[in-house]
Amino acid sequence: MNNNPPIPEDRGEHEMFWVSLQPHLLSHGYKLRPRYDPEWIPSWTKPGGKHRGFYEDSLRGGAKLLDGIRISDNMKVVFKPVPTSSDELALATLLSSPKARADSRNCAVPVLDVVDIPGNDERVLMVMPMLKQIFNVPFRRVGEVVEMVEQFLYCLQFLHENNIVHMDFCRYNLMMDGSRIIPKGWHFCDAYSHDGVSFASAFEWNDRWSVRPIQYYLIDFGLSRQLQDASTRVVGDWGQDRTVPEMSFEVPADPFKVDVYQLGNAIKKYVAAYTGLRILDPLIENMTASDPVKRFTADEAVRYFQERKAKWSKRAMKSRIWKTGTPFKRRFMVKYRGERSILT
Structure with missing residues (x-):
């Protein structure tokens, strides 16, 4: 039977x-x-x-x-x-x-x-x-992105202090708690629907800035490992980001510097997707240096970020940012008419 x-x-x-x-x-x-x-x-x-x-x-x-x-x-x-x-x-x-x-630096899921x-x-x-993909909800202000970057930098520092390398610190593994942004929730199979059947036009959400702070999370430790010695080197290919300059099946690489590059490159992609985020360029450049020796460590990235952040004004953090290519009319409707498109 x-x-x-x-x-x-x-x-x-x-x-x-x-x-x-x-x-x-x-x-x-x-x-x-x-x-x-x-x-x-x-x-x-x-x-x-x-x-x-x-x-x-x-x-x-x-x-x-x-x-x-x-x-x-x-x-x-x-x-x-x-x-x-x-x-x-x-x-x-x-x-x-x-x-x-x-x-508090630990933002592992x-x-x-x-x-x-x-x-x-x-x-x-x-x-x-159940967490929300970061890019499913648009950023509206500089400070929203800065908050995200800060949490992931601290998390990277925390992991490395404990000799843990993630090896896939990339865009699709960076998530957030969406409960404040989307109080009605979202469907697991449809990022822009509360119940899986209603349309995106009926999707209700809040700007991050209005409900801050937002908690961000790092997921997927499938390639991660805790090393016995910080001097350990690895070979192979790692995670979603295949642009890591030192990635090789023959020449051993520093996995800690791989993590730094991957996070830096993930931040770079967010910055490229918006106008008004140039203040993060120097950090990104130092985290994605092609020469691993010249690339920041996690500690250096955190220290550099803290020094820069101390100089940024509240006004600068509240400055509006827009997805690259957003037409003026749409910007006007969002800024002055309160348009709530989740896709803009």
């Missing part, structure tokens, strides 16, 4: 991993979306059903990550399967320890829970808060 849940026509085989875990997660206090209920019937197939686009349960999840709800407090969370023997699990839980979290996978001794599920 086959006890596996049926696979509706719309539900992919990779999703069935989550369907099989749904009862187990429920017993641990976590609820998945209706789509992952073993008894799920697609809403659009029921009598009187409309086009599938009108229904939240039409949105597919991924094999590597899935969202859910912590039942005790209705908190949105994300589940990530990781090998039990991985450095990722060890480092992520280490950085979530009370001692590590006591350091907290691991809320680790849930076993029945019948699988090789993998577990890390449970983390």
Whole structure:
């Protein structure tokens, strides 16, 4: 007799991993979306059903990550399967320890829970808060970007003090707590919808400046490691950013300087996407120097940033910035008419 849940026509085989875990997660206090209920019937197939686009349960999840709800407090969370023997699990839980979290510079994503996978001794599920991609919400003022840069610089310094190298300190691993910016929340599968079916035009959000401070987070420690010796060198390719000058499979490189370059280059991309952020150029240049010897260390980057920030006025921090190419009419509508387009 086959006890596996049926696979509706719309539900992919990779999703069935989550369907099989749904009862187990429920017993641990976590609820998945209706789509992952073993008894799920697609809403659009029921009598009187409309086009599938009108229904939240039409949105597919991924094999590597899935969202859910912590039942005790209705908190949105994300589940990530990781090998039990991985450095990722060890480092992520280490950085979530009370001692590590006591350091305000530590902005590594907290691991809320680790849930076993029945019948699988090789993998577990890390449970983390559901965070927002930084670039999903536009920056409006210089100070908003400065706040983000400051937190990631301090986090980099904290990691390096503990001989931890991230090795993928890049754009898609830089996240934020979006709860103040988007009080109504957002759907895991649709960054510009509260519920997965409403349109971006109905999306309500606040400027970062009006609800500051915003907490930023570093995620994905899949390539990270804690080194025994700060003089350790590595070979290979690392993470999303393949422009690291010293990246090589033959010549060993300083992984600490790789981290600095990756973060500097991530900041550079944000600066390039907006007008009005030239004050960060000197920091970026020193963090992305092609010669690793001449490149800042994390400590030097923090010290340089602190010295520069002390000279920046409150007026400079409140200065408006705009996505490169934003037409004058749109700027006028945002600044003087209160237009709220999430895409501008």
